[in-house]
Amino acid sequence: EDKVVQSPLSLVVHEGDTVTLNCSYEVTNFRSLLWYKQEKKAPTFLFMLTSSGIEKKSGRLSSILDKKELFSILNITATQTGDSAVYLCAVGQGGKLIFGQGTELSVKP
Amino acid sequence: GAVVSQHPSRVICKSGTSVKIECRSLDFQATTMFWYRQFPKKSLMLMATSNEGSKATYEQGVEKDKFLINHASLTLSTLTVTSAHPEDSSFYICSARSSQTSGRETQYFGPGTRLLVL
Numbered sequence: 142e143d144k145v146v147q148s149p150l151s152l153v154v155h156e157g158d159t160v161t162l163n164c165s166y167e168v169t170n171f172r173s174l175l176w177y178k179q180e181k182k183a184p185t186f187l188f189m190l191t192s193s194g195i196e197k198k199s200g201r202l203s204s205i206l207d208k209k210e211l212f213s214i215l216n217i218t219a220t221q222t223g224d225s226a227v228y229l230c231a232v233g234q235g236g237k238l239i240f241g242q243g244t245e246l247s248v249k250p
Numbered sequence: 251g252a253v254v255s256q257h258p259s260r261v262i263c264k265s266g267t268s269v270k271i272e273c274r275s276l277d278f279q280a281t282t283m284f285w286y287r288q289f290p291k292k293s294l295m296l297m298a299t300s301n302e303g304s305k306a307t308y309e310q311g312v313e314k315d316k317f318l319i320n321h322a323s324l325t326l327s328t329l330t331v332t333s334a335h336p337e338d339s340s341f342y343i344c345s346a347r348s349s350q351t352s353g354r355e356t357q358y359f360g361p362g363t364r365l366l367v368l
Contacts (some may be wrong), residue, residue, distance in 0.1 A: 175356065183292070183343050183359035186252075229293060236347075237281065238357055240293040 143168045145232050147241035155249050158220050160238070162244045164230030165212040173233040174206055174213050182228045187215070187228075220248045253277050254346050256360035263334055264368055270330045271363045273344030280346035281320040284357060285319060288341045300327045334367045341365075 149193040154160055158229045163192035166176070174193045177184035188197045188211060197204050201220075206213045217224055225248045253276040253300040263269050273283055281302050286294040298319050299307045306319035316338075327346075331338055341364050345357035 177359075182361045183256075185256075186356060186358060189356050231294075237296060237299065238284075238345075239296075243290075244291045 143232075143234065143239055145224050145239050145241035147228075147229055147230050147244050149244060150242060151245040152185070153247045153249065154220055156221055158248075159216065159218045160220060160246065162215040162230075163212065164214070164219075164241055166230075166232045166241075167211065167241075168232045168234050168239055170209070170235050171232060172235065175212075175231045175233065175238065176204055177229040177231065178226045179229055180231050184229055189233075216247075220246075222248050222250055224248050225243070252348065252358040254344065254358050254360040256344055256363050257321070258363060259361060262365075262366045262368065265335055268330055269270045270328055270364060271342055272342075273327045273329070273360050275325045275348075275358075276347040278348045279324040280327075280345070280348060281324060283321060284345045284347070285317070285329050285344065286328075286343045288343060288362075294343060296297045297329075302351055307363055311367075328368045331365065334365070337368045339365055339367045 153175050155226045175189045176187040188204045193208040201218045203222040204215045227244045227245050228245040255274045257272045283300040285297045288294050296309050297312045300319045300321040302321045308314045321327040341362050343362040345359045347357050
């Protein structure tokens with residue numbers, strides 16, 4: 142059965158901390174891995190990764206994929222309260238996305 | 251770019267009535283749209299894939315007669331929850347995949363519709 146597993150499920154940090162969110166997967170016909178940030182409403186797109194070892198960066202966020210070990214990490218440096226959200230990992234499989242459970246990140250001032 | 255809207259954002263209805271939710275891609279054409287359901291503190295569960303001009307493909311366990319999907323144009327898909335019951339109360343989110351971007355797996359999400367069935 143295809144599955145995407147994220148860890149930890151929840152995390153509380155203080156502003157300025159660096160966090161690493163994990164996503165492992167077992168999915169047939171893997172095409173890509175995507176990260177989304179979900180605040181109160183719908184997920185907003187962060188990154189799409191298709192190749193191993195190539196880091197994608199956007200400001201304080203970065204992500205990398207390891208297709209051999211079947212996982213990805215999302216790093217957030219110098220966290221801010223505005224980073225508080227649920228971070229979703231999804232694996233693209235022939236046009237569909239299979240989502241993980243999400244990691245709920247709470248950044249305290 | 252890549253904006254997806256959903257209407258209504260929130261709806262309360264009586265048990266037994268039908269509710270229609272619209273999903274529109276505002277600045278791109280979407281040959282494929284997806285409908286998800288999300289329970290509190292849970293991830294997104296794919297209900298169906300909607301392809302413009304053809305029948306929707308439903309995931310296992312999703313009743314196609316209860317959740318009617320129509321994708322009549324490249325920018326609009328609708329989900330109708332027929333004869334809604336309290337257990338249908340949930341957060342429904344649509345997404346759209348552009349037919350033109352190189353990142354063909356990337357889906358852009360609407361803001362969601364919160365349905366409460368009394």
